Amino acid sequence: MKKFLWSLSIVSMLGLASCGSGSSKEAKELLSKILQFKGIPQTIVANICQDANRDGICGVGELFTKVTINKNDSVDDIWEKISLTEDGRYFLQTYNPELPILVELQDVAKVNFDDGKFTLAFNGFKTKKDDNETKEVSILESMVDANALSKTIADKFRTLSNSEAQDKYYTALLDSLETNINTLRANELDKQTAMSATIKEMADEIKTNQEQADRINGCENNQTCVDEEIKKISDELIIDENEIMEIKAEQLGETSTTDNNTSTSQKEMFILPKGVMKDRVGEKNSKGETIPEFIDLKEMSVNVTDTNIRVEITMVNLPNELLYNQNTITRINAIEYQWEIKFDINNDDKMSKGDLAFAIFNAKFENSEEKMTPILDANNQHIYSIDDNNNYIFLEPSISLNSYISINGNTMIFDVPKSLHESLNKIISSTKVQIETLYDNEDNYYQDNYPN
Secondary structure (H helix, E strand, O other), X not given: OEOOOOOHHHHHHHHHHHOOOOHHHHOOOOEEEEEEEOOOOHHHEEEEEEOOOOOOOOOHHHEOOOOOXXXXXXXXXXXXXXXXOOOOEEEEXXXXXXXOEEEEEEOOOOOOOHHHEEEEEEOOOOOOOOOOEEEEEOHHHHHHHOOOOOHHHHHHHHOOOOHHHHHHHHHHHHHHHHHHHHHHXXXXXXXXHHHHHHHHHHHHHHXXXXXXXXXXHHOOXXXXXXXXXXXXXXXXXXXXXXXXXXXXXXXXXXXXXXXXHOOOOOOOOOXXXXXXXXXXXXXXXXXXXXXXXXXXXXXXXXEEOOOEEEEEEEEOOOOOEEEEOOOOOOOOOEEEEEEEEEEEOOOOXXXXXXXXXXXXXXXXXXXXXXXXEEHHHOOEEEEXXXXXXXXXXXXXXXXXXXXXXXXXOOEEEEEEEXXXXXXXXXXXXXXEEEEEEEEEOOOXXXXXXXXX
């Protein structure tokens, strides 16, 4: 059994962090889970934590490496608990298996920023049973958990028929990830933004070029052929100058278009609503595909009085029914359709603490049946607020909008009385708004925004 070496100062800190929760933990069951690493060398694993506050950072109170450290554990017990097996499995004991998982990696030889550290984020475990449930920890799985890549496409690349080709693919994936992190950090993106953008951009390339898995398998045992295909993959995964510009523009709230040597920039993400606002129609996604008419924004109006908030959103074509719970979607709880109005309560041109949103969306839950369904039968219609960690949360008490959303022709109408919740009084006629729609069938992603 290989030992993963940790400094004694870290181990001491872990012992303190794990035993400071008192009786609330004692009332829960300590569960055994397994983290199965694939394509990530043991030598660059620096830390593993459950992200209790969902801020994307392993805080001191969240550090536990591979398992929970008990108060009375000896040093020998601790070394044994944080051991790594020969086949790359970490054994984790946890009271809250559903919490997101962060894996901190450190590769000072290849990553030029942040002391060589970068973090992959993962969803938590699915079950709350002590069943040795296994969770894959890989770059591909991080893409799947970020809803950037479907499990179907990821499986094509993690089940290559040639084991040597599989190892070479994982190496190329890690090398490209680290190269892209260096590129985006050098372009002044912060650590977390650089990572999330890298995951998204690489996943987009994998989706676009998913037939590469078949070509690698077609090489069979011809390693020259394998190497040539891996080289093509590596080249395509690297973020180029145009993609860097698009990423930076997105972070600044800008829209950048490089077609026909023209560019436009819109820094303002939110707009003061005045009369009927008109949006461009027939816009395209990142693949150059025209967005579906049922999310293609055409006209919008927002009217706020002392007692009511009325928002009308007109799409190019809004059918009576849509195909909900699509069979093509393999991600659990994935949002496939959404129409949302964001209110910039604190006037900082971004969604931040205290801001509000009206949203109707359909998420595909586990075992949901695919069927044609009236749009207003979507399973989530609520008012949301933004918390301290910039997460969307239900207002307390939760407010359903089922009775306050209607459709007239191609127009979706939100007609919401302020008496539903005291927070709605913060929305006034001078509150800036942003309107966003999306459609995702896992193979293709489309989004429209106003302003854009």
